[in-house]
Amino acid sequence: RKEVEQDPGPFNVPEGATVAFNCTYSNSASQSFFWYRQDCRKEPKLLMSVYSSGNEDGRFTAQLNRASQYISLLIRDSKLSDSATYLCVVNDRGSTLGRLYFGRGTQLTVWP
Amino acid sequence: SQTIHQWPATLVQPVGSPLSLECTVEGTSNPNLYWYRQAAGRGLQLLFYSVGIGQISSEVPQNLSASRPQDRQFILSSKKLLLSDSGFYLCAWSTRGGGTYNEQFFGPGTRLTVL
Numbered sequence: 104r105k106e107v108e109q110d111p112g113p114f115n116v117p118e119g120a121t122v123a124f125n126c127t128y129s130n131s132a133s134q135s136f137f138w139y140r141q142d143c144r145k146e147p148k149l150l151m152s153v154y155s156s157g158n159e160d161g162r163f164t165a166q167l168n169r170a171s172q173y174i175s176l177l178i179r180d181s182k183l184s185d186s187a188t189y190l191c192v193v194n195d196r197g198s199t200l201g202r203l204y205f206g207r208g209t210q211l212t213v214w215p
Numbered sequence: 216s217q218t219i220h221q222w223p224a225t226l227v228q229p230v231g232s233p234l235s236l237e238c239t240v241e242g243t244s245n246p247n248l249y250w251y252r253q254a255a256g257r258g259l260q261l262l263f264y265s266v267g268i269g270q271i272s273s274e275v276p277q278n279l280s281a282s283r284p285q286d287r288q289f290i291l292s293s294k295k296l297l298l299s300d301s302g303f304y305l306c307a308w309s310t311r312g313g314g315t316y317n318e319q320f321f322g323p324g325t326r327l328t329v330l
Contacts, residue, residue: 205259
């Protein structure tokens, strides 16, 4: 079983649309959760951390459901520049190393 | 602020040739360092990690090796490349100690093609 699983998509949405991604994780002891964004042929970049109470950063909202072990990312008012692959990331709580497990990513294309 | 550098950006090598990729971090001390590989259309695979100078742990047995000769320098090597070594190699760092929010920050990567 994979540590982190995501729907690979692709999600194709028009500008201005709202789109949501979910991912599930297998380690119930995980404590840190993130969403990263990866543009084509570029390195992943941290988009936002996911806090237990949920958090919002502009048009982006992240939610955590510990009981069901899933994380979500909501993007409102999609922009062309939001087109990218979104990686769901979970830490290995048992490691002081700070190891992270990356999902394979969900591809988003926003069209005009 | 912290920055992470990788070079070269692109590399084309023949099968059986050696490899050396370098990663350096600026603006922080005692970081955890990581090497990942991302094959075309695939997820990130952790190859090596290091919590200090000379301390290397391998995640996947293969023909690659890593070294950390200095606190902020991480090197990925191979004596003989295989076709399957082609991919996008990413170096990352995080704050040592594995705090609650231990984000990792990536370098720009090296795109390796083995022919």
